[in-house]
Amino acid sequence: MQPTKLTFDLGMELRWQITIRGVVQGVGFRPFVHREAVAHGLTGQVVNTGQGVVIEAQGEETALARFVTALREQAPAAAVIQELTILSLPLVTESAFVIGHSVAAGPPSAGIPADLALCADCQREFFDPTDRRFRYPFINCTNCGPRYTITRAIPYDRPQTSMATFAMCDQCRAEYENPTDRRFHAQPNACPVCGPHLWLTDAQGQLLAEKEAAVVATAAQLRAGAIVALKGIGGFHLAVDATNHEAVQRLRQCKGREEKPLAIMVRDLARARQLCQLTAAEEALLDSAAAPIVLAPKQPAHDLSPAVAPGSDRLGIMLPYAPLHHLLLAEGPDVLVMTSANLSEEPICIDNSEALQRLGAIADCFLCHDRDILIRADDSVVWHLAGASRVIRRSRGYVPRPLRLAGEGAAVLGVGGELKDTVCYAKGDQAWVSQHLGDLKTLTAFSFFRETVAHLGRIYQVTPELVAHDLHPAYLTTQWAREQAGVVQLAVQHHHAHLAACLAENHYDGPAIGVILDGTGFGPDGTIWGGEVLIGDRGSFRRFAHLAPMPLPGGDAAVAAPWRTGLGYLYVAYDGVVPELPFLQGHDAGTIVAMLQRGINCPATSSCGRLFDAVAAIAGGRPTIRYEAQTAIEFMQAAGTLAGPAFPFELVAEHDTLIVEVGPLIRAVAETVRGGAILAEISQRFHRTMVELWCEVVQRAAAATGLRVVALSGGVFQNQLLFTGLMKRLQAAGFTVLAHRELPVNDGCIAFGQAMVGRAYMER
Numbered sequence: 204m205q206p207t208k209l210t211f212d213l214g215m216e217l218r219w220q221i222t223i224r225g226v227v228q229g230v231g232f233r234p235f236v237h238r239e240a241v242a243h244g245l246t247g248q249v250v251n252t253g254q255g256v257v258i259e260a261q262g263e264e265t266a267l268a269r270f271v272t273a274l275r276e277q278a279p280a281a282a283v284i285q286e287l288t289i290l291s292l293p294l295v296t297e298s299a300f301v302i303g304h305s306v307a308a309g310p311p312s313a314g315i316p317a318d319l320a321l322c323a324d325c326q327r328e329f330f331d332p333t334d335r336r337f338r339y340p341f342i343n344c345t346n347c348g349p350r351y352t353i354t355r356a357i358p359y360d361r362p363q364t365s366m367a368t369f370a371m372c373d374q375c376r377a378e379y380e381n382p383t384d385r386r387f388h389a390q391p392n393a394c395p396v397c398g399p400h401l402w403l404t405d406a407q408g409q410l411l412a413e414k415e416a417a418v419v420a421t422a423a424q425l426r427a428g429a430i431v432a433l434k435g436i437g438g439f440h441l442a443v444d445a446t447n448h449e450a451v452q453r454l455r456q457c458k459g460r461e462e463k464p465l466a467i468m469v470r471d472l473a474r475a476r477q478l479c480q481l482t483a484a485e486e487a488l489l490d491s492a493a494a495p496i497v498l499a500p501k502q503p504a505h506d507l508s509p510a511v512a513p514g515s516d517r518l519g520i521m522l523p524y525a526p527l528h529h530l531l532l533a534e535g536p537d538v539l540v541m542t543s544a545n546l547s548e549e550p551i552c553i554d555n556s557e558a559l560q561r562l563g564a565i566a567d568c569f570l571c572h573d574r575d576i577l578i579r580a581d582d583s584v585v586w587h588l589a590g591a592s593r594v595i596r597r598s599r600g601y602v603p604r605p606l607r608l609a610g611e612g613a614a615v616l617g618v619g620g621e622l623k624d625t626v627c628y629a630k631g632d633q634a635w636v637s638q639h640l641g642d643l644k645t646l647t648a649f650s651f652f653r654e655t656v657a658h659l660g661r662i663y664q665v666t667p668e669l670v671a672h673d674l675h676p677a678y679l680t681t682q683w684a685r686e687q688a689g690v691v692q693l694a695v696q697h698h699h700a701h702l703a704a705c706l707a708e709n710h711y712d713g714p715a716i717g718v719i720l721d722g723t724g725f726g727p728d729g730t731i732w733g734g735e736v737l738i739g740d741r742g743s744f745r746r747f748a749h750l751a752p753m754p755l756p757g758g759d760a761a762v763a764a765p766w767r768t769g770l771g772y773l774y775v776a777y778d779g780v781v782p783e784l785p786f787l788q789g790h791d792a793g794t795i796v797a798m799l800q801r802g803i804n805c806p807a808t809s810s811c812g813r814l815f816d817a818v819a820a821i822a823g824g825r826p827t828i829r830y831e832a833q834t835a836i837e838f839m840q841a842a843g844t845l846a847g848p849a850f851p852f853e854l855v856a857e858h859d860t861l862i863v864e865v866g867p868l869i870r871a872v873a874e875t876v877r878g879g880a881i882l883a884e885i886s887q888r889f890h891r892t893m894v895e896l897w898c899e900v901v902q903r904a905a906a907a908t909g910l911r912v913v914a915l916s917g918g919v920f921q922n923q924l925l926f927t928g929l930m931k932r933l934q935a936a937g938f939t940v941l942a943h944r945e946l947p948v949n950d951g952c953i954a955f956g957q958a959m960v961g962r963a964y965m966e967r
């Protein structure tokens with residue numbers, strides 16, 4: 204008898220059924236399982252089911268254990284293993300490991316993967332002159348390519364995608380059907396013979412060039428300073444050479460975007476390092492399969508047009524993710540401004556004729572293709588802050604990845620609020636948050652909301668029992684929710700939604716102390732909330748403390764003109780006798796004071812965002828804004844490093860609520876300005892004040908309740924000095940601090956929070 208045979212016979216042979224849930228379909232998972240099983244000498248099979256991937260593997264116990272470790276640790280980059288369970292089965296007689304046919308049975312929780320950046324293998328083939336896909340802009344495999352944006356319905360299979368109209372050639376089909384091929388069941392699989400192609404037109408839609416010639420012509424246009432509309436993965440971009448100042452300025456003018464920073468795409472990491480000071484964590488984010496825009500500190504000297512991100516100390520930078528981007532950045536300029544192709548606040552364009560119609564006055568030419576984009580998705584935006592990567596705008600590359608919830612619950616829909624809106628379905632122990640939908644103030648934008656509600660509900664087959672919406676009666680999302688028949692409707696207070704979102708994202712059931720520092724949210728008392736410390740959980744909350752309500756002269760007009768807000772706060776702080784301050788010069792202060800005296804159109808707000816605006820304006824910061832929170836952002840960037848003392852503040856108990864009086868703070872800031880202090884000093888001292896103030900309120904809340912867990916949420920926490928400062932301070936005081944990572948800290952988390960409050964409501 205052969206010794207090897209003897210060893211095999213004596214080994215303990217077992218058969219395991221391994222069920223894996225998560226994002227494991229459409230990401231090259233079955234070929235990976237097949238390779239690992241063969242490498243570990245196992246027999247059995249792997250199949251896709253509605254629940255995920257189910258493996259039956261047979262072999263020696265130690266080999267099985269090593270196989271499971273490999274599944275967990277070496278899974279394809281885009282796979283997300285949420286749950287892995289093992290059951291013992293009786294042994295069977297078999298001689299190989301095979302990839303079985305998909306089983307469609309069972310409720311679909313397996314889902315559609317997010318869109319994936321071009322992988323290293325495809326990139327090699329793409330630039331290999333001997334490869335049949337050399338420079339073919341639609342190259343992909345199971346490890347990369349479009350997914351969510353080309354998929355109409357589940358199961359994720361070619362007939363359900365916009366690739367359905369392209370019949371695979373024999374060579375592509377052979378790859379698609381070969382279980383050991385990297386393109387096995389790669390749904391968008393294509394080649395120059397059978398797949399989509401490119402063409403370039405002028406602004407009138409006249410054809411200029413096709414296929415390879417279209418790429419060459421587009422690169423030449425970009426080098427010459429043209430504005431090009433490029434059809435990408437989740438929509439059209441407007442692209443210009445980022446080093447061409449005239450071109451960047453012309454783009455800003457045409458698009459009606461005056462100063463808000465523009466995102467850029469660079470040829471490779473080496474080029475990115477010339478423009479940004481990147482940490483290893485930021486480089487890993489740039490290079491990830493999601494390929495987001497990363498907000499990273501600018502290099503002090505660089506060759507970009509100063510109009511790319513004026514006044515900002517960070518750049519929004521990304522690497523090429525579609526094959527087409529790689530081509531253009533290799534042929535044309537090596538750094539492009541890449542901004543969503545829309546007029547300000549409208550949804551991104553996805554359709555060829557729609558693009559010509561809507562962008563004809565902006566773009567000089569249009570690089571289009573015939574692989575339809577079915578779902579709009581903007582580029583995602585992330586940064587690395589306080590030891591973790593944190594998403595600011597969650598879209599392409601992340602959506603529709605589910606969020607795993609701590610427990611089971613009812614099927615619900617959260618429709619969000621008005622700004623930076625998303626929608627969220629939850630069912631069982633999962634939640635799906637939609638891509639960023641933007642500001643839903645116009646009917647065009649609102650049609651994107653309707654589209655997404657229908658699409659997400661269809662692909663995950665969720666029939667909600669409850670629809671949760673904002674308290675604000677005038678929001679389009681509130682009105683839509685109230686029109687839905689046959690479901691429970693629940694109004695959720697905006698900041699309670701922030702708290703619930705932060706708790707649920709961290710799998711913490713509460714209760715906790717929620718520090719919610721925000722711009723605007725409708726309170727149950729009819730005033731605008733936004734500087735809140737809440738005590739609560741998913742089910743309920745009470746307002747433990749808040750900033751004292753202050754007047755906003757002109758309402759939204761004050762949000763756009765922080766000098767008005769500053770004047771309003773001074774008016775209250777000085778009992779109606781406003782002192783002379785440099786920031787009021789050149790403004791019609793008299794009219795605003797008259798409004799304040801008569802209380803005309805001066806809604807009261809406890810918003811923390813407005814407190815930042817007011818202090819920044821009084822200190823001499825930007826009086827009016829060109830994009831959201833511009834004054835506060837620049838004020839934060841101005842903060843000096845000298846450690847001056849905090850400004851005074853006052854906490855006043857009123858019934859069972861703690862009021863943070865800001866009068867002493869405003870007066871101290873005004874006196875310091877009159878004493879000749881510069882912006883850097885006031886900014887540094889104000890940020891320090893904010894950290895001390897909110898820490899003190901949390902200490903009071905902890906003393907009153909015994910709670911030691913603090914949740915941070917709200918758009919003001921995008922201020923990194925405040926976020927990291929308060930987090931450190933609270934941790935040093937022994938608190939457990941919960942913060943967002945996967946979901947935005949801004950209103951992008953509201954729909955998820957509403958859904959979580961809705962589920963708690965259904966539990967009662």
Ligand SMILES: [Zn+2]
Pocket residue numbers: 321322323324325326343344345346347348
């Ligand atoms: Zn690939």
Ligand SMILES: [Zn+2]
Pocket residue numbers: 371372373374375376393394395396397398
């Ligand atoms: Zn082909």
Ligand SMILES: [Zn+2]
Pocket residue numbers: 697701721722723724917918949950
């Ligand atoms: Zn908010």
